[in-house]
Amino acid sequence: MKSTMQSPPLLISSLLRHGTTIHGDSEVVTWTAEGPRRLSYREVGQHAAQLAHALRSLGITGDQRVGTFMWNNAEHLTAYLAVPSMGAVLHALNIRLYPEQLVYVARHGGSEVVIVDNTLAAPFARLVEHLPAVRHVIVSGPVDDATREALASPPHVEAVHDYATLLADQPATFDWPEHLDENDASSMCYTSGTTGNPKGVAYSHRGNVLHSMGVAGTLGISSKDRLLIVVPLFHANAWGFPYCSMITGATLVMPDRFLQAEPLAAMIEAERVTGGAGVPTIWNDLLHHLDEHGADVSSCRMLMVGGSAAPPALIRAFADRYNIDIVHGWGMTEMSPVGSLALPPQGVEPGSEEYWRYKSSQGRLLYGVEGRLVGPDGSIVPSDGESVGELEVRGPWITDCYYANGTETATDLAEATAKFDDGWLRTGDVGRLSPNGYLTLTDRAKDVIKSGGEWISSVDLENAVMAHPDVLEASVVGVPDERWGERPLASVVLKPGTSTTVADLRAFLEGKVAHWQVPERWAVVEEVPKTSVGKFDKKQLRKRFAEGDLEVVTVD
Missing domain, CATH: 3.30.300.30 (ANL, C-terminal domain)
Structure with missing residues (x-):
């Protein structure tokens, strides 16, 4: 017996429509040297439509890749929504990679158009001559003539465009295609290679939507939240927060290039931030700044931490001194990326030693993520909270292979094959799983x-x-x-x-x-x-x- 339910595809455009209409009054706040710059989600939706029309005019008519070389700001959020929604694939380039790695990743991904922040235009100009697929460069913000000439100098670059000028005369609505397959690629990120080249992960529309629903629901994000997203949009999907905001209507506070503890503390105080996301080093620096200089962070209830293990001392210090709950998360680029969140189960007394053990773990696996432990001999290790093995995972937002375009080396292919085990992703993380789904990692296998x-x-x-x-x-x-x-x-x-x-x-x-x-x-x-x-x-x-x-x- 089949159900009577409708089955529209789960697409990024559905998130865009919902967030920019139902939550149209929410806003994205971009930090600048002069203070906050504000844009409502309704305006973000209009800009996304204008960007989609502009990209169509530049020849992005199918699932070509559109790259970004940007900080966390309103324009980057706009690209996060517009590019997948029009049927193209967003490739957020990691601005912190070594030039050789950047060139490899950009060439392998094959972006034809790249949107660049003006403060990053000069370093991108040194790369673009090595990226023969790039036909158009769009620069957000003013740049000097020398930088513009450098960007335009390679013969394969047809034109360099000013972002605002390119969008200015475009319509503020767009007929977002509804015929897209929810399993088609919406965006790409690359993970570091161990001995070979970085590996590409192509996220699906369906996976991104389900992942963002899982993260938003588990963290209890709502339209009342104001989230400081320090984790870069070029890093593992920004942990899903750009799309979580469209689902929930939470306001986003984007730090742009102002990533030091002092401006982050000022953002929390000025914007009454309620939550955030960043790696341990970011929050560790913030903690020491608050201890030495102070700031009003009383609005903040939660800071998610991921990317590497958060020291228990850091988790306790924020709780004891600032009443801020550090929520430990674990995941991988290959997992969209969040796989678990450390929220203690019901019945555990806050502040007890049992509570802190749960808080210091990598957390409970989210719905949709299955995990198992495998021993050195390939046998399945019990999930009893004591036995140790390498963690393997599978689920609807976990990659089943790496993106390949035929240029991979034998080492690349061997590494890629070694990462998968009969439908499971080998994480390379070693640890324990409890019967109630809590993950405690003891190390990376390497x-x-x-x-x-x-x-x-x-x-x-x-x-x-x-x-x-x-x-x-x-x-x-x-x-x-x-x-x-x-x-x-x-x-x-x-x-x-x-x-x-x-x-x-x-x-x-x-x-x-x-x-x-x-x-x-x-x-x-x-x-x-x-x-x-x-x-x-x-x-x-x-x-x-x-x-x-x-x-x-x-x-x-």
């Missing part, structure tokens, strides 16, 4: 320290070190050891003016982790190197150690 035949979790060590009040950041990697095979090396950033020594830090760890896990090797650094998305760059730390660029102190 970052586990194998010492004397035993595993040491670099994440657990990092959390323990960062619990010391004089430590700003800490990252732990395994380094070669003649006796044990590998031993942990802890690189730490200390607060200015502190007299704490590495011997003090080593003593601090005694009793908090097993004695044999306490690092003998320490390096005090000015900053822990970070990847393009704000994670600790452990590859760089290993390289610096191997090349003798770290001043390592050994304490027995």
Whole structure:
């Protein structure tokens, strides 16, 4: 028996229509050097229609790729809505990648039109000559003549356009196509390769809609919320928040290029922000700024953290000092990206040790995400909260393969094949699953320290070190050891003016982790190197150690 229900496709255009009409009075607030710039969702809808018409005039008539090279701002949100809704595919380029990686990703994705923020036009001009598929460049904001000439100089670039001028005479309505297949690609992001090139993930309309509904519902986002989205729109779909806002009507506060703690604190105070999303380093910097300089953050109830594990000390500090709930999330670019959120179950007393254990976990798997643990021999490990294995996942917003255009190397193809196991995505994360669906990760498979035949979790060590009040950041990697095979090396950033020594830090760890896990090797650094998305760059730390660029102190 079939149901009697209608089955319209789940498309990004449905989010656009809903958000810009039903929630037309909500707004996107873009931070500038002069203060906030405001645009209602109704106006965003009009601009999206104008952008779609403009892109049609430039030859985007099917599912061609349209790239963005932009900060988080109203224009980027407009592209997030317009490009997929017209049937094209949005490719948000990660502005923080190394030039060689950027060129590879842009060429592999094949964008024909790229929208660029004016403050990023000069670095993009140095790339565009290597991107032969790019026919048009659209610049949002004024640029000098030299930069414009540089953008237009490659022979394959037909024209460089001013964003506002290009949109000015276009109609403010658009007949968004309804015949699109909900399983067609709506957008693309690339994940870092381990030994090969970055891998492309093509998100579907259906997956994006379901993912955003899952995230919005689990976090309890509503039209009353004002969300500060620090996670870049070029990073893993901005965790779904651009589309969550269309579903719920939550106002978006976009920081543009003002990503330091001082302006973020000012945004929270001035815009009465209720929630936000960013990586641990962002919120760690904000915490220290608030401790030193203060700000009125009483409006803020929740800050989601993802990208890497949040130290338990950070979670507790925000709760104890500012009554802000840090919600730990876990996911991957391949997962659209959110797979779990750390909200303790009913009946757990807030502030209890059990409560903090749940808060420090990676959280409960969202509806739609199935998880299982696999042992080194390929056998399924019980989800009993104690057994450890590599996490594999599957679901409607999890990729089933990587995007391929025929230019991949043998290494690329081998890596891509190795990531999938009979319909499951191998995450590369090692940890435990409880019977009630809570995930606790102990490490990345490639970052586990194998010492004397035993595993040491670099994440657990990092959390323990960062619990010391004089430590700003800490990252732990395994380094070669003649006796044990590998031993942990802890690189730490200390607060200015502190007299704490590495011997003090080593003593601090005694009793908090097993004695044999306490690092003998320490390096005090000015900053822990970070990847393009704000994670600790452990590859760089290993390289610096191997090349003798770290001043390592050994304490027995």
